[in-house]
Amino acid sequence: MNRLGVRLSLERGELTLDVAFELGERGVTTLSGPSGSGKTTLLRCIAGLERPRDGLITCGEETWFDPVGGIELPTHRRAIGYVTQEAHLFPHLSVRGNLEYGARRAGSRAGAADPERLAADLGITPLLAKRVEHLSGGERQRVAIGRALLGRPQLLLLDEPVSALDEAGTAEVLETLERVLSALSIPCLYVSHDLREASRLADRMIWLQGGRVAADGGAREVMSDPRLPFAQAEDAGSVIDGRVESVDSGLGLARVSFAGGELWIASGANTSPGRSVRVRMRARDVSLALRRPEAISVLNVLEGRVVDVADAQGSPSQALVRVDVGGCLLLSRVTRRSVAELGLAPGLRVWALAKSAAIVR
Amino acid sequence: MDLMPFWLSLRLASTTTLVLLVLGTPLAWWLARTRSAARPLVEALVTLPLVLPPTVLGFYLLLLLGPRGPLSPLLQLLDLRLVFSFTGLVIGSVIFSAPFVVNPLKDAFEAIPRGQLEMAATLGAAPLDRFRSVALPLAASGFVTASVLGFAHTLGEFGVVLMIGGNIPGETQVLSIAIYDRVEQLDYHAAQLYSLVLVAFSFAVLVALHWSRRSRALVRS
Numbered sequence: 001m002n003r004l005g006v007r008l009s010l011e012r013g014e015l016t017l018d019v020a021f022e023l024g025e026r027g028v029t030t031l032s033g034p035s036g037s038g039k040t041t042l043l044r045c046i047a048g049l050e051r052p053r054d055g056l057i058t059c060g061e062e063t064w065f066d067p068v069g070g071i072e073l074p075t076h077r078r079a080i081g082y083v084t085q086e087a088h089l090f091p092h093l094s095v096r097g098n099l100e101y102g103a104r105r106a107g108s109r110a111g112a113a114d115p116e117r118l119a120a121d122l123g124i125t126p127l128l129a130k131r132v133e134h135l136s137g138g139e140r141q142r143v144a145i146g147r148a149l150l151g152r153p154q155l156l157l158l159d160e161p162v163s164a165l166d167e168a169g170t171a172e173v174l175e176t177l178e179r180v181l182s183a184l185s186i187p188c189l190y191v192s193h194d195l196r197e198a199s200r201l202a203d204r205m206i207w208l209q210g211g212r213v214a215a216d217g218g219a220r221e222v223m224s225d226p227r228l229p230f231a232q233a234e235d236a237g238s239v240i241d242g243r244v245e246s247v248d249s250g251l252g253l254a255r256v257s258f259a260g261g262e263l264w265i266a267s268g269a270n271t272s273p274g275r276s277v278r279v280r281m282r283a284r285d286v287s288l289a290l291r292r293p294e295a296i297s298v299l300n301v302l303e304g305r306v307v308d309v310a311d312a313q314g315s316p317s318q319a320l321v322r323v324d325v326g327g328c329l330l331l332s333r334v335t336r337r338s339v340a341e342l343g344l345a346p347g348l349r350v351w352a353l354a355k356s357a358a359i360v361r
Numbered sequence: 362m363d364l365m366p367f368w369l370s371l372r373l374a375s376t377t378t379l380v381l382l383v384l385g386t387p388l389a390w391w392l393a394r395t396r397s398a399a400r401p402l403v404e405a406l407v408t409l410p411l412v413l414p415p416t417v418l419g420f421y422l423l424l425l426l427g428p429r430g431p432l433s434p435l436l437q438l439l440d441l442r443l444v445f446s447f448t449g450l451v452i453g454s455v456i457f458s459a460p461f462v463v464n465p466l467k468d469a470f471e472a473i474p475r476g477q478l479e480m481a482a483t484l485g486a487a488p489l490d491r492f493r494s495v496a497l498p499l500a501a502s503g504f505v506t507a508s509v510l511g512f513a514h515t516l517g518e519f520g521v522v523l524m525i526g527g528n529i530p531g532e533t534q535v536l537s538i539a540i541y542d543r544v545e546q547l548d549y550h551a552a553q554l555y556s557l558v559l560v561a562f563s564f565a566v567l568v569a570l571h572w573s574r575r576s577r578a579l580v581r582s
Contacts, residue, residue: 047483048482049479049482049483074482074487075479075482075483076481076482076483076484076485076486076487076488076490076491077485078483080483081483082479082480082483084476084480086474086476088474088476088477088479088480090477090480090481090495090498090499091499092498092499092501101481101484101486101494102484102485105484105485105486105490106485107485147484148483148484151483151484151485
């Protein structure tokens with residue numbers, strides 16, 4: 001019922017935006033791309049804060065923008081939640097006043113928004129009576145997220161919500177977002193230029209370049225696609241969604257099962273048995289072997305097939321190899337010399353050796 | 362001591378301030394947000410009384426509102442006499458004090474981050490609602506400044522009042538005119554008292570203004 005349909009074009013100075021995509025009824029879609037690729041402008045157009053030249057924006061049964069039909073719903077009548085880099089909390093209201101601002105204006109719109117519970121989820125209950133100028137950056141953003149959600153939106157728009165925060169603030173807000181977004185029953189469009197941030201939150205990823213959608217797909221596929229900047233980045237990696245099977249607290253390890261087999265990862269607060277987790281393996285921590293290695297310190301040895309081999313941009317000696325492990329895509333960064341010596345080519349059976357893997361969610 | 366000029370001045374200043382707040386708020390809001398080409402023109406018009414000698418303004422008002430002025434048929438129809446009347450004084454004062462009210466309001470509105478108002482819109486607030494629930498509270502200090510300056514400036518005006526109001530006790534003889542009148546009559550004692558009242562009052566108002574600004578700044582820091 002909340003499907004969002006976006007098709008729009010716009011010219012502004014250097015930028016020519018020309019995009020079309022649909023968002024499903026729920027799930028987090030990250031929107032990334034080089035600066036100047038039109039990410040923020042796109043979000044502002046969807047929010048009705050800027051006007052595209054042409055296009056069609058629909059949300060569920062509602063038409064928000066349709067120049068042909070002469071429809072341009074003003075921002076305040078679009079059921080959105082919007083969070084930007086700056087929290088833009090209202091300084092004349094308390095934290096509670098800020099939270100209630102959107103809730104009071106949501107009218108009869110349906111949606112789950114129990115203020116007390118949401119405040120608890122966001123960890124801002126102790127702040128409710130405070131004035132906003134006394135909040136830390138991370139606290140401000142958590143309040144801003146709460147304020148947006150209490151307006152009972154049918155679509156959540158987040159524009160780099162952690163990029164203005166320090167490291168501690170970023171960790172705090174990302175952790176909160178993970179918890180809150182995964183429980184959300186509305187679609188969420190999340191602008192982020194940070195790889196790790198995107199890999200933690202995304203169900204789907206859109207890569208915007210020069211005002212156009214250059215890539216659009218499931219987070220795991222897009223992240224490991226060597227043609228895209230995600231895989232080319234220095235700390236690029238692939239993500240695997242799995243489940244914690246057991247924990248060996250004596251060794252400090254947890255066993256995670258996924259479609260392609262099993263992984264051992266360091267146990268921690270997030271590794272209670274039965275929990276769904278997202279594990280990230282950096283490409284440079286994954287080596288490849290043609291035969292199953294024995295007597296080796298590496299814990300995670302996974303059998304798979306090479307999908308493709310691509311040059312690593314910016315480092316002429318290296319290549320990126322994608323390996324299909326039981327339907328999951330693993331990214332490995334190896335030297336081009338190894339590619340030649342091992343004869344790595346699509347279809348070849350290999351063993352991927354992951355030196356380390358970390359839970360990101 | 363005749364207290365009439367004192368009360369008249371207070372009445373004129375408060376009426377003028379009130380009228381200016383009502384008319385000046387939408388004007389200042391428009392000036393702060395418009396990209397219209399007419400903006401510099403309107404700004405210049407509002408600021409004009411700041412540089413013009415008050416007598417020039419009073420003179421034109423006298424011509425405009427007088428019995429032989431272009432508006433006289435209309436005024437006669439409505440049975441209104443504006444020159445040498447309290448209503449005429451209010452009209453003159455509103456024009457004369459406009460920059461002192463409109464400019465602080467405009468500055469206060471301009472200082473509101475655009476993002477605050479956009480955020481209010483995304484939270485479902487319609488334009489008028491945004492103005493009331495975000496712009497007004499955030500511009501509160503601007504309203505205090507505008508009221509104090511508009512009031513104090515009207516209290517001290519002389520030229521405009523003399524030109525269109527004359528010197529009618531109980532109708533147009535405000536404090537500043539009364540001082541002039543007493544000096545003309547060589548009643549320095551009365552002039553002294555009136556002047557002292559004006560100095561003390563203006564000083565007190567300005568101290569209150571700066572004190573309130575300082576305490577607000579302290580609260581914030």
